[in-house]
Amino acid sequence: MTRPATTDDAPPPPTGPRALEAVLLPTLSAVVLIAIWQAAVVVTKTQIFPSPLAVVRGIAELSRKGVLGIYVRDSLFRVGAGYFLALLCGIPLGIALGWYSAAARAINPVIQFLRPISPLAWIPVAIVLFGVSNAAAIFLIFLASFFPIVVAAMNGVRNVPAMYLQAGRNFGLSTPALFSRVIFPAALPRVLTGLRVALGVAWIVVVAAEMIAVNSGLGYLVIDSRNAGKRYDLVVAAMLLIGVIGLALNTLVRQIERLRAVRWGFNAP
Amino acid sequence: MTGSASVKVRIQGLSKTFQTNGNEIRVLDNIDLDVREGELVCILGPSGCGKSTLLNIVGGFLPASSGDVAIDGAPVREPDPRRIFVFQERGVFPWLTVEGNIGFGINGLSPAEKTERIAHYVRLVGLQGFENAYPQELSGGMKQRVEVARALAVNPDVLYLDEPFGALDSITRLVMRSELLRIWEAEKKTILFVTHDIEESCQIADRVVVLSARPGSIRRIVDVDLPHPRDLSSPRYLALRDSILAEIGLAHRI
Numbered sequence: 001m002t003r004p005a006t007t008d009d010a011p012p013p014p015t016g017p018r019a020l021e022a023v024l025l026p027t028l029s030a031v032v033l034i035a036i037w038q039a040a041v042v043v044t045k046t047q048i049f050p051s052p053l054a055v056v057r058g059i060a061e062l063s064r065k066g067v068l069g070i071y072v073r074d075s076l077f078r079v080g081a082g083y084f085l086a087l088l089c090g091i092p093l094g095i096a097l098g099w100y101s102a103a104a105r106a107i108n109p110v111i112q113f114l115r116p117i118s119p120l121a122w123i124p125v126a127i128v129l130f131g132v133s134n135a136a137a138i139f140l141i142f143l144a145s146f147f148p149i150v151v152a153a154m155n156g157v158r159n160v161p162a163m164y165l166q167a168g169r170n171f172g173l174s175t176p177a178l179f180s181r182v183i184f185p186a187a188l189p190r191v192l193t194g195l196r197v198a199l200g201v202a203w204i205v206v207v208a209a210e211m212i213a214v215n216s217g218l219g220y221l222v223i224d225s226r227n228a229g230k231r232y233d234l235v236v237a238a239m240l241l242i243g244v245i246g247l248a249l250n251t252l253v254r255q256i257e258r259l260r261a262v263r264w265g266f267n268a269p
Numbered sequence: 270m271t272g273s274a275s276v277k278v279r280i281q282g283l284s285k286t287f288q289t290n291g292n293e294i295r296v297l298d299n300i301d302l303d304v305r306e307g308e309l310v311c312i313l314g315p316s317g318c319g320k321s322t323l324l325n326i327v328g329g330f331l332p333a334s335s336g337d338v339a340i341d342g343a344p345v346r347e348p349d350p351r352r353i354f355v356f357q358e359r360g361v362f363p364w365l366t367v368e369g370n371i372g373f374g375i376n377g378l379s380p381a382e383k384t385e386r387i388a389h390y391v392r393l394v395g396l397q398g399f400e401n402a403y404p405q406e407l408s409g410g411m412k413q414r415v416e417v418a419r420a421l422a423v424n425p426d427v428l429y430l431d432e433p434f435g436a437l438d439s440i441t442r443l444v445m446r447s448e449l450l451r452i453w454e455a456e457k458k459t460i461l462f463v464t465h466d467i468e469e470s471c472q473i474a475d476r477v478v479v480l481s482a483r484p485g486s487i488r489r490i491v492d493v494d495l496p497h498p499r500d501l502s503s504p505r506y507l508a509l510r511d512s513i514l515a516e517i518g519l520a521h522r523i
Binding site for chain 2: 161163164166167169170171172181182185186188260261262263264265
């Protein structure tokens, strides 16, 4: 069975004593990390970098002021909107490029040329086009997630084994039926991998976009906390939230990859 | 062709040439073959002799360079659900369950009839209890059964089997051969079976068509006039096997 190339394959979910281990070990490393952090703050007697406790107080303060929920919501909304648009355009385009090799020859070079340009390089262009606004941030998220999605869908369709297509035709499927009943389900695991990668990139980019293009969100919180009085406790609090939400998003998409109709593409039997 | 049954598949003067890097490679040369209704014919030849190409042309997946293929007198131009091609077990759809695979090609039946037909073929290939399993949870032999059942469920007249048991271990392969014969006797399909395994061809076929190395042409057609179940140590079986070995030019001593 062909496996799509994934960068970080998770081991299969363990059971029994190993399930306990799977919870205990990461908890242990988190505790050690926090201890090192605390020790480093104490030993260096830093006045700038916050202790873990100060960060927790910072999160509580943000929550009390009511900005925490708003910032998280704004960041998630921008990612959601840009990502959804990218998905809406990227999947059909990718499937079409994977199927029609002439179209791929025409358009693929353009995609491969645009793809390595960091979405952050587009920030000035986004501001010119949309001003300092939600639309600018959403545009950047769209750019960031569009290319991984198109490329994954294209490769997914290209790599559908000829045998499946031949079997589909043999059973008398029309071309639309071949797409919906053979090509799409066969390409789906690769498409999902692309969606997961794109969501990760989108989350990275929203933080950067918010530092420049808008006045709310977790990225804005990072830069605003630093600029408005060097509140490094709030900077680190925002960083922690960004990490936790990124992890949650990744876990969410991984749940989709566990569905039985696509699991064949991710786990060896 | 004489005989009680009518001709199902007629191949006449069939040749195939591939173009690669400006070179012409002739893979099949002037094949003439009639397959009778309900007959099980093995096409036997060494690797690369064009036997799979022959099956793909007969199945309508590839055009012939010259010559004709006709089924029931009508020329073959494209794949047709009345004639199903069975690959090695890798042809099952991994995103569908056993039931989903077997029901894949069934059209025009009410849901109840469809469920009943799926259940019938699940039983026929002995996969009861695995209806909701996904292919990755099955062994190679079970996946091959799913593929055969998926083909039979659309009630085709002809089955094309392209080295169907080639990827299975030798014990499973023996089991699958007798399963195929049992199903063939129950369903009375015309079967074209491509293999490079001499023993396999002598064990299952009514006739063995021996192809030469590339370009593949028919060297000889051997009638295997042995009733099923076949005694694999009978002198007649051994004589037939040895004559094919000799035809292919292999000494049968290692």
